[in-house]
Amino acid sequence: MTADDSRGAPPGAAGTRLPSRAGVGLKPQHFTGIVESAPDIGFFEIHAENYFVAGGPFHHYLGRIREDYPLSVHGVGLSLGGKEPPDPAHLKALRTLLDRYQPHSFSEHLAWSGHGGTFVNDLLPLVYTGAALTRVCEHIEQVQDFLGRRMLLENPATYVEFEQSDYCETDFIGELVRRSGCGLLLDVNNVYVSCINHHRDARSYMAALPLDSVGEIHLAGFSRDRDAAGAPLLIDNHGSRVDRAVWQLYAELLERTGRLPTLIEWDNDVPGLDTLLAEAQRAEALLQSLPEPSNES
Amino acid sequence: MKAETGWAEWTTALLDPDQPTPAGLRAWNGSDPAHRFAVYRNNVTVSLIEALASAFPVTQQLAGEALFRGMAREFVRAAPPRSPLLAEYGADFPAFLADFPPAEAQPWLADTARLELACTRAYHATDAEPVAPEKIQALLEDTDALPASRFSLHPSLHTLQSPWAVASLWATYQNAGDLDGVDVARAENTWILRSGLQVAVLRMRAGDCHFADALQRRATFAEAAERALQSDPEFDLSACLAVLLREQMITAVEQ
Numbered sequence: 001m002t003a004d005d006s007r008g009a010p011p012g013a014a015g016t017r018l019p020s021r022a023g024v025g026l027k028p029q030h031f032t033g034i035v036e037s038a039p040d041i042g043f044f045e046i047h048a049e050n051y052f053v054a055g056g057p058f059h060h061y062l063g064r065i066r067e068d069y070p071l072s073v074h075g076v077g078l079s080l081g082g083k084e085p086p087d088p089a090h091l092k093a094l095r096t097l098l099d100r101y102q103p104h105s106f107s108e109h110l111a112w113s114g115h116g117g118t119f120v121n122d123l124l125p126l127v128y129t130g131a132a133l134t135r136v137c138e139h140i141e142q143v144q145d146f147l148g149r150r151m152l153l154e155n156p157a158t159y160v161e162f163e164q165s166d167y168c169e170t171d172f173i174g175e176l177v178r179r180s181g182c183g184l185l186l187d188v189n190n191v192y193v194s195c196i197n198h199h200r201d202a203r204s205y206m207a208a209l210p211l212d213s214v215g216e217i218h219l220a221g222f223s224r225d226r227d228a229a230g231a232p233l234l235i236d237n238h239g240s241r242v243d244r245a246v247w248q249l250y251a252e253l254l255e256r257t258g259r260l261p262t263l264i265e266w267d268n269d270v271p272g273l274d275t276l277l278a279e280a281q282r283a284e285a286l287l288q289s290l291p292e293p294s295n296e297s
Numbered sequence: 298m299k300a301e302t303g304w305a306e307w308t309t310a311l312l313d314p315d316q317p318t319p320a321g322l323r324a325w326n327g328s329d330p331a332h333r334f335a336v337y338r339n340n341v342t343v344s345l346i347e348a349l350a351s352a353f354p355v356t357q358q359l360a361g362e363a364l365f366r367g368m369a370r371e372f373v374r375a376a377p378p379r380s381p382l383l384a385e386y387g388a389d390f391p392a393f394l395a396d397f398p399p400a401e402a403q404p405w406l407a408d409t410a411r412l413e414l415a416c417t418r419a420y421h422a423t424d425a426e427p428v429a430p431e432k433i434q435a436l437l438e439d440t441d442a443l444p445a446s447r448f449s450l451h452p453s454l455h456t457l458q459s460p461w462a463v464a465s466l467w468a469t470y471q472n473a474g475d476l477d478g479v480d481v482a483r484a485e486n487t488w489i490l491r492s493g494l495q496v497a498v499l500r501m502r503a504g505d506c507h508f509a510d511a512l513q514r515r516a517t518f519a520e521a522a523e524r525a526l527q528s529d530p531e532f533d534l535s536a537c538l539a540v541l542l543r544e545q546m547i548t549a550v551e552q
Contacts, residue, residue: 049381053421054452057494060424077381083304090381115304119378120311121348122340126302127321159333160322164300197333199325225336229328235336 018043018070018104018216020259022283024276025266031061033273041280043070045263049077052093062101071103072216077119080139081112081126091146098147105216107152107185110173125158128167133175140180152183152215157190157236159197170208177210184210187218188250193234202249211257219250219283220265239268241279251286259287311341312374345373348383349390352417355470356410359403368397384421388414405461405481412463412498415455415489419496422453427545442552444519448512449549453491456506460484464500492544499540504532
């Protein structure tokens with residue numbers, strides 16, 4: 001499948017997409033609790049690379065949970081913003097994982113995470129130039145072609161900007177979506193964090209994104225710091241509840257887009273399953289308060 | 298020609314605090330971007346230290362948090378991950394500890410880390426079905442076929458022979474016991490394996506470790522038993538086989 005063929009197609013394999021409900025990240029400490037209590041939740045999301053292991057409890061529980069729930073696979077190490085094309089061995093492992101679990105969605109980040117064989121385990125920002133646009137677009141198309149499916153691209157949370165950038169972030173993302181045919185994973189927390197950090201208006205930022213292409217929403221918590229001049233600097237640490245300002249932006253977004261699959265991301269200081277599900281319930285209540293879509297296309 | 302993202306410059310600077318902040322960064326308010334870049338430095342270093350801390354909890358408790366994090370920081374900077382598969386990160390951490398002068402006072406730290414590394418590998422090892430016990434029993438009674446048979450052991454099975462009581466340290470930690478109460482200057486031989494979904498650390502004899510190692514290197518049953526007895530005259534073959542059967546570690550037999 002070429003990128004052109006996938007344009008306009010629903011995210012994921014033919015005929016599948018995540019339900020427009022709230023989901024949570026799947027954490028090993030919650031495996032048995034989920035299997036025993038079978039919570040009413042829209043979907044689970046995993047970090048792809050954690051499941052590149054050969055066997056054992058991770059695959060045992062994911063296999064069981066996948067029987068009962070829709071699944072989103074979220075990559076954190078493909079380094080689409082890197083200088084080099086996506087690593088073929090990584091892509092192969094990814095395809096094996098997607099073949100095995102047939103997820104409803106696959107997503108990755110507009111970021112890079114290493115260079116020259118070193119992996120630094122963070123999502124790093126890139127210069128937004130025409131050359132970068134061409135390169136990232138090629139990387140996305142390579143991924144989509146190899147996996148035989150459309151992917152979602154997540155907007156970043158960043159702490160610096162580059163003097164050399166020619167594009168604003170929303171134009172850069174919009175152009176990537178248009179050229180590659182990928183969808184957008186709109187991380188509302190990242191929008192808020194980046195807009196505070198770079199003194200932008202979050203509502204204008206969101207409105208400038210290709211909202212028709214959003215296939216999934218992420219919500220998460222941040223921590224607070226200050227920059228060298230004392231201005232607020234928010235850190236996207238996924239270590240707490242979703243902030244009130246982010247809930248507000250999310251509610252406003254939904255008014256415009258209608259119901260969308262929404263993930264609560266909580267990756268550090270992970271709370272008990274009940275707390276995580278309660279946070280997801282908040283998103284679910286917002287989703288359910290919207291009119292039912294007339295056409296689930 | 299516009300400058301591209303400084304991938305190499307960033308990667309070096311993220312891991313080495315003595316390197317300058319990469320050029321070409323800006324902040325909306327004109328504030329020093331070094332402070333903002335430090336967020337990335339901190340994310341990288343701390344997330345990798347946390348990855349090691351969660352993979353080596355017993356080693357951390359023995360060393361104390363301050364020493365452990367100091368060692369982990371040095372390791373992260375000297376040997377950052379080569380792959381995004383963080384479950385594999387830290388394979389060289391035990392050897393690093395063995396050569397790290399501040400850890401010299403606790404020479405058992407490296408073997409404790411080796412045991413924890415084996416636990417992680419056992420946890421994620423390939424799944425394999427055990428051979429039916431009746432089939433193994435029949436082979437064990439077949440004195441003609443047994444000596445030349447080759448046994449495949451479960452991929453999760455690892456062995457560790459240490460001059461230190463690392464299995465006791467591990468067990469004491471699991472039961473939230475007092476690690477200072479363990480007589481650490483005592484050699485222990487250990488099997489690390491996954492039985493069902495649980496990782497188990499079993500105290501064994503030296504001969505058991507040699508036996509399992511030999512089988513995993515594709516020695517015949519007779520060769521493996523002989524090697525075990527040479528290394529450990531008190532090696533008890535029936536006791537060793539009983540543990541292999543109980544833990545369902547025999548996954549294939551070739552006659």
